[in-house]
Every structure is written in structure tokens, then in C-alpha cells.
Amino acid sequence: MTSAAANNAMRRKWKTVTVAPSSADPSRSGPALDGKLVKLPSGSELAVSSPALAQALADEWAAIAPDAPLTPADLPLTRITGNRLDRIAPHMDGTRAALFKYGIDDALSYHSDKQPPEALGKALKWADGQGLRPTPTEGLMPVEQPDDYKRRLTRILESKNPDELATLGVLAPALGSLLIPLALLDGAITPAEAISLGTADERAQLAEWGHDDELAKRIKDNEQDVHDALKYHQLTTRN
Template sequence: MSGHKRFWKAVSVVSEDGLFQPRLDGRPIRLPQGHVLAVRSSALAEAIAGEWGQIAEGAAFTPDALPLTRMAGTMIERIAPDPQAAREMLLGFGVDDGLCYCADGAGPVAAQVFAWLSGYGIHPNVTDGLMPVAQPEDYTEALGRLLAGRDDLELAALGVLAQATGSLLLALAVVRRAVSLVDAVLWANNDENEQLATWGQDDELIRSMENREKDMLDADLFLTLGSKVSV
């Protein structure tokens, strides 16, 4: 979609075979591998249609303007055909999870996540150093069991959240509503906030923080809307 310009006049949503399709001038939106963009939630379909509708007539657009569309495409074409591969990819974040490296000790957000994880038999080792921390033998297995219960919608949101934060553990806590998105954003941007407090204004650093926060907000919105399945 990079370099494309708006060519459609009208955006709509159509219900077909139990799914909801955003359409451009009555035509389905085709994803890169040829699948039709169709989701189970009318609320999510309407929001995706809104992304396309807000592009100005004749304006150029890139995938960055369509975050919900991108996540839906990932869910449909990458995750749905092989969800186990998606879980194994996500597990890679948890093997050396950013939440386990806490310069100031566990910290309130990390402590909240670890308390929640303990209910699933997951007890990560934590370090305040820079060297890789070794995890208990049953850590990966227990984390895999927690991931096994996540559906395609959650896996798509987890992919964005884990990438943005560098932590699968934090992403899981956000998806399962064990930690608020506000607290997760504060934790994810903590290092940059400390740098700004020490060194002052840094526009590039601020943009990085804003982009991270937007990715996290988009993922949370995708999950929230996608969970509103119409019956």
C-alpha cells in the first residue's frame, strides 16, 4: 500500500457469512496474500472502515495510516493459518524478557505483573545487572501454557505490544487486563523519561516514546473492539 493514493469514494461495512467486511466503493479489501479483510466484530470492522474513510480524497497513504487494518491482516494471513508458529515467535520475547531487567528492583508495575504470573506458576528470575539472567527450568513451559490459551485476536495484539515494550510478560498482563495500559506505557517509556530528566529536551527521543505509545494504544483498541463479537 506504500505510495498509493485514495481512489475510492465511499466506505461501508457489509455482513457476510457471519463476518463483517469493510468495503471500498462496495468492493472487499484484499490483503497482500489475497484474503478478503473480514472480521467477527462489527465494531472492529467499522473502525477499520473509519481508517480508510479518514484518508483525504486523492491523498497518498502508507500502512502507518492503517494500524487496525495491519493488525487484522496479520491476524488473518499470518496467525490464523498457523497460530502455534505465532505463539513460538512470541515465546522468544519471554525467554529473555525485558521486564526481568529492572535497574531499580522489581518496581511497582513489574511487581504487579509478577504477582499475576504467579497464579499461572510462572516465577521469573529478575536481575538489576546487564548480564543475561537464567530462568527456572519450568519457566518456558509454563509461559507456553499461558500462550496456548490465547486466540488469534489476542496473539495479534500481543505481537504489537511485545514488540513495543520488549516484554512478553508485560504484554500478556495488558491483554489479560492484569495491568492497565497507562501503567504499561509508563513502564515502557521509563528509560527515555529518565534520560529526558537528566539531559533535557530530545526531539528524537520524544518521537520514539510517542510512536511506542501509539502502537500500544492501537493494539489495545484492536483487542477491545475485536472482542465485541456480534451475535
């Protein structure tokens, strides 16, 4: 069996990558290495209902060079899909609770001149249209959010399916916000605007204090996470 959990200790030894049906549910399919479906840490198969996603997962594994080591960065869709299957779908309430915390202490609540004003205005206009009006602050300490805001945020999260929660589970930590990802997925802001809002403080710090390798890498990694999550979202919403 091929375990996705052990991918950081693996090298490519397989010769072929195909898309194969799940033995447990033939309506689902996933990447098969030399005919064997990839296994998740839980022992279940990496198999999905979306043919487009199944093919994209197989393409990730096929892109690994012969005898090359595998890293999580090589398999972003595998990582997101694995989390969706092993962690999110079986624990929907816990996932929603974790995402809710990002909305309660949301980057959009902290107003500063570091944030790009046009993108901020679009995101806040979208939030207002949803009845989401977080209490703003110009300080550094979290502020108590209104009960109505909490109720509306809870209802939005309750409406999300496992694929949408998996997407938000990558976007929220990458952007330090729940509202920014929600506005992004609703088309109110572009990916570039979302990234500029979510990384405004880090970019301002680089501009003020000069280059910092660790901080620059964090910004780059967060940007890549946003693009990976959006690719997953597009594949799981494709008709």
C-alpha cells in the same frame, strides 16, 4: 482490486466506504471501497467475523481525506487485522515461538530504579499469581530462565487464539516484554502503567542525556502501538 499492501503508494480515489460481506464467507464482512472489498497481500479479502471490528476498519478507510496519501499510521486496525489473517492464523506455532522469546528475555527480569515501583510491584504480583517467576537480574546480560517458567509460559501462549496473539504481537515489541502485555490484558495493570514499565529505560535516557528526536519518536510510536492494540483487543472481544 484494492490492495492493503500497496497502501503506502496509494491516494484516496474512492468515493464511498461501506461494510460489505465477504464473497468467500458471507458470515464475515469488511471495508469496501466503492463496492470492492479491500484485499490483503495474500489476495484474500480483509473480512472479519466481528461486526464491530468490520465497522471500525471501514471507519479507518473513510477517515482518509480525498486525494490524501495513505500511510501505515492511518490504518492501524487494518495493519493488525491483516497480520492476524495473513501471518498469524496460518502460522500459529511460529507466532507463539516469536512471542515466547520476549518472555524469555523479558523487561520484567531486568530490575532497576528506573522502573516505577508501584507498577512493577503490580506486574510481578500478577506474574507470581500465574506461577510465572522469571529469574531477576540487575545486570545487562540475559539470564537463563527456569524450566518451570518456560513450561508455564508455553501453556499460556498455547491457550491464546489468533486475535489474542495478534494483540500480543503488537504489545510485546512495543513494551519489550511478554509479561507486561499479559498483565495488562488481564487487568492487573493499567495502560499507563504498562507503558511506563515498557519505556522506563528510554525515558530515563531522555532525562539523563536531554531530548533526542529519534528516541522521543520511538517512545511515542510505542505508546500509540499499545493504544491501537488495546482497541483491536476490545473490538475482537466485544459480545
